[in-house]
Amino acid sequence: MNISLVLAAQAAGGGTGLEFIIMMVLLFAVMWFIILRPQQKKQKQIREFQNSLKKGDNVVTGGGIYGTVKDIDIQTGKVKVSIARDVVIEVDKSFLFDDTSAAVMQPQQK
Numbered sequence: 001m002n003i004s005l006v007l008a009a010q011a012a013g014g015g016t017g018l019e020f021i022i023m024m025v026l027l028f029a030v031m032w033f034i035i036l037r038p039q040q041k042k043q044k045q046i047r048e049f050q051n052s053l054k055k056g057d058n059v060v061t062g063g064g065i066y067g068t069v070k071d072i073d074i075q076t077g078k079v080k081v082s083i084a085r086d087v088v089i090e091v092d093k094s095f096l097f098d099d100t101s102a103a104v105m106q107p108q109q110k
Helices: 002-013 017-051 101-105
Strands: 058-061 066-073 078-084 087-092 096-098
Touching (some): 058 078
Antiparallel strands (some): 058 066, 078 087
16 A cells, blocks of 8 residues: 555656756746845945945945945055044944935935
């Protein structure tokens, strides 16, 4: 009786090893285009922003602190960010992101 159950399960599956491999490749392709590719594009945009930082840019740190770039040390990769009057913090460049809140908050011109 156990043999007939195994044979029935194989018949119900009806697939061969080749069909399984094709299905896995298609699944990976879908995952690539829906999840991985957009994430890589976003990371590239962030790296481009970090490499193009200049004094006066509005930024957000990885910890969520908003500020303005005051000085950039290219050798060490550290950036001095003013977060309030007479308050300047030093942050690694890789923890700075574009401050898009300013663009969102401004009313659109007609």
